[in-house]
Amino acid sequence: MTYISVFCFIVSLFLAKFLHKKWLLGVACALCFVYILFLVFDTILLIYLGKHFGFYVVVFIKTSIIGAPISTFARELIILSCVVIGIVLFCVILYQKISPNLSKNFKLAFLFILFLIIAFLTNPLYINAKEFYEIYNPPVAKFKKITYPYLKVPHSKAPKIRKNIVYIYLESYNRDYLNxxxxxxxTPYLSNLDNKIDFTNITQVVDTEFTLKGLFGSHCGINYTYVFGKDKTDKNFSENIKCGSEILKEQGYYLYFMKGADLEFQDTRNFLKHRKYDEMKGKTELLQDGEKSLNAWGVNDDDMLEVAWNDFVRLSKEKDNFLQTLLTISTHAPDGFLSKTCENLPFVSQDGMLRAVQCTDYLVGKFIDKIRLSEFSKNTIIILQNDHPLPYSNSGSVETNPKNSKNIFMILDDSINGTITIDKKGTSFDSFTTVLGYLGILDEMNFGRNLLKVDSMPFENNDEIYQKxxxxxxxxxxDEIENKISH
Structure with a gap:
C-alpha cells in the first residue's frame, strides 16, 4: 500500500500545475507538507521500531517519555528537525515555483484532488490510525468467547522445591550473542554456565517488545494494551488477574526488585506495586545508598550488581524465602553503556553495543559465580532471561535479526546435573510459569505454560488471540472462565 500511496502522491504533484487559483495551490502545499511529514514519521518508526504507526507506538512513547535520557537520542532528534525543515522548504518552493494554470482545466485539477486523497487513504499512518477506535471499543463478549478457552486460571499448591530465586532480566539481550x-x-561466561536447564526455542510474543511489557508478559503470561497510570487502569489495573510474583508471595516469598534506571521510567513503580513487590530500588534509591557511577539511563551495572550482592546476602540471612528480581541496563539501545569495571576487558569488537554485551556477560557472569560459590548456593536457583530482544533499529549494527532471534531462558540450580537442553517451542509468556512449574507450584497461568510438562500455546507469536x-x-x-468450564 505504501508504494501505491507514494505513486499517487507523485502524480498529484504533477497535476498541481493545473490548479487555477493561488489559494488552492496554498492548500495543496499545506496538504503536501502533512503527507510528507506522515510518510517520514512512519518511515522513522519502521527504521527504529520495525512497526508502522499504531497503538503500540503510542503506548511505547507515552510510557517511555518519563525518565528517558533525551541526550542519547540527540542525533536522531537533530536529523528529524532537519528533515522537517527540509519538508517546509520543499513546500514553500513548490508554492512559489508553480504558477496557477489560467486555462482552468477543471478535469485535471479534479484529478489532482483525487490522487492526493488516494495517497492519504493508502498511507500506512492513516490505515493504522483506525486501530485506535477498535482498541478503545473492543467487542468484549466476542473476545472473551475467543480467548477464554485458552486462558488458564492459576491454581497454586505448596512448592515441592522451596528455594530462593534470583531472577535476572538481561536488557535487550538475544540468544544470538551466545552463539x-x-x-x-x-559471551564466555554466560555461554558456559553449567548445572542448568537451557530452553533454546523461546520467542517473544507480540506487543511485549519493550521492557515494561516484557516484564509484564513474563510475570503474568499475558500482555496488555492499556497504558499504566490512566483512568481506571491506575489503582486497580490488572488486579483481576494473578501473576507469578503474587503467587510466590502467597507461598510466603518476600519480593524484591532492582534496576539501575529510574523506577518512574515506563511506570515501573506502579507495575511493581500491582505485582505485590515488597522492596523496590531504582536510580533514586541506589544513589541514596552512596556514590554510584552513572550512564545516561541510570546506575551502571557494576555498581547495581554490587548492591544486589549485598542485598542477596541480607535477604538470604533474614528471609525464609525470597524472589530477587534484577534488570540490567548496560545493553540499553541505541549503543549500550560500558561500566567502569569493564574498561580493560579484551574486547572482541569495537561496536558499541557488542562491547556492552561483552561487559554484561562479564558482570553478570561474575555475579552468578559469587552466588554459586557462596554458602547460600544450594538454597538458591538463578533464572536468566532477556526482557525483550534487541530493538529493531540496532539489528544492522550487530548482525542479528531481532525478528528471528530466540530468547535467553535458563534455570540454574546446583541440583541439576550438567546441562539439560530443551528445544520445545515456547514463548516469553511461558518463562515465569515454567519457573513456578519447576518449583512444583503450578503448570498453567493465563497463557503461560510450564514447558517442563505442558506444551506452549498452539499459536504463532503474533496471533490475534494474544492481541484480543x-x-x-x-x-x-x-469466575466467568471457571463457570464456563464447569458448564
Missing part, C-alpha cells in the same frame, strides 16, 4: 559461530568469544486478550485484559474474569 560462538556468530559471535566468537563474545490484551485489549480486554481489565475485563477478564476468572
Amino acid at each position: 560462538s559461530q556468530v559471535f566468537p568469544n563474545l 486478550a490484551s485489549r480486554i485484559l481489565t475485563e477478564i474474569s476468572y
Whole structure:
C-alpha cells in the first residue's frame, strides 16, 4: 500500500500545475507538507521500531517519555528537525515555483484532488490510525468467547522445591550473542554456565517488545494494551488477574526488585506495586545508598550488581524465602553503556553495543559465580532471561535479526546435573510459569505454560488471540472462565 500511496502522491504533484487559483495551490502545499511529514514519521518508526504507526507506538512513547535520557537520542532528534525543515522548504518552493494554470482545466485539477486523497487513504499512518477506535471499543463478549478457552486460571499448591530465586532480566539481550559461530568469544561466561536447564526455542510474543511489557508478559503470561497510570487502569489495573510474583508471595516469598534506571521510567513503580513487590530500588534509591557511577539511563551495572550482592546476602540471612528480581541496563539501545569495571576487558569488537554485551556477560557472569560459590548456593536457583530482544533499529549494527532471534531462558540450580537442553517451542509468556512449574507450584497461568510438562500455546507469536486478550485484559474474569468450564 505504501508504494501505491507514494505513486499517487507523485502524480498529484504533477497535476498541481493545473490548479487555477493561488489559494488552492496554498492548500495543496499545506496538504503536501502533512503527507510528507506522515510518510517520514512512519518511515522513522519502521527504521527504529520495525512497526508502522499504531497503538503500540503510542503506548511505547507515552510510557517511555518519563525518565528517558533525551541526550542519547540527540542525533536522531537533530536529523528529524532537519528533515522537517527540509519538508517546509520543499513546500514553500513548490508554492512559489508553480504558477496557477489560467486555462482552468477543471478535469485535471479534479484529478489532482483525487490522487492526493488516494495517497492519504493508502498511507500506512492513516490505515493504522483506525486501530485506535477498535482498541478503545473492543467487542468484549466476542473476545472473551475467543480467548477464554485458552486462558488458564492459576491454581497454586505448596512448592515441592522451596528455594530462593534470583531472577535476572538481561536488557535487550538475544540468544544470538551466545552463539560462538556468530559471535566468537563474545559471551564466555554466560555461554558456559553449567548445572542448568537451557530452553533454546523461546520467542517473544507480540506487543511485549519493550521492557515494561516484557516484564509484564513474563510475570503474568499475558500482555496488555492499556497504558499504566490512566483512568481506571491506575489503582486497580490488572488486579483481576494473578501473576507469578503474587503467587510466590502467597507461598510466603518476600519480593524484591532492582534496576539501575529510574523506577518512574515506563511506570515501573506502579507495575511493581500491582505485582505485590515488597522492596523496590531504582536510580533514586541506589544513589541514596552512596556514590554510584552513572550512564545516561541510570546506575551502571557494576555498581547495581554490587548492591544486589549485598542485598542477596541480607535477604538470604533474614528471609525464609525470597524472589530477587534484577534488570540490567548496560545493553540499553541505541549503543549500550560500558561500566567502569569493564574498561580493560579484551574486547572482541569495537561496536558499541557488542562491547556492552561483552561487559554484561562479564558482570553478570561474575555475579552468578559469587552466588554459586557462596554458602547460600544450594538454597538458591538463578533464572536468566532477556526482557525483550534487541530493538529493531540496532539489528544492522550487530548482525542479528531481532525478528528471528530466540530468547535467553535458563534455570540454574546446583541440583541439576550438567546441562539439560530443551528445544520445545515456547514463548516469553511461558518463562515465569515454567519457573513456578519447576518449583512444583503450578503448570498453567493465563497463557503461560510450564514447558517442563505442558506444551506452549498452539499459536504463532503474533496471533490475534494474544492481541484480543490484551485489549480486554481489565475485563477478564476468572469466575466467568471457571463457570464456563464447569458448564
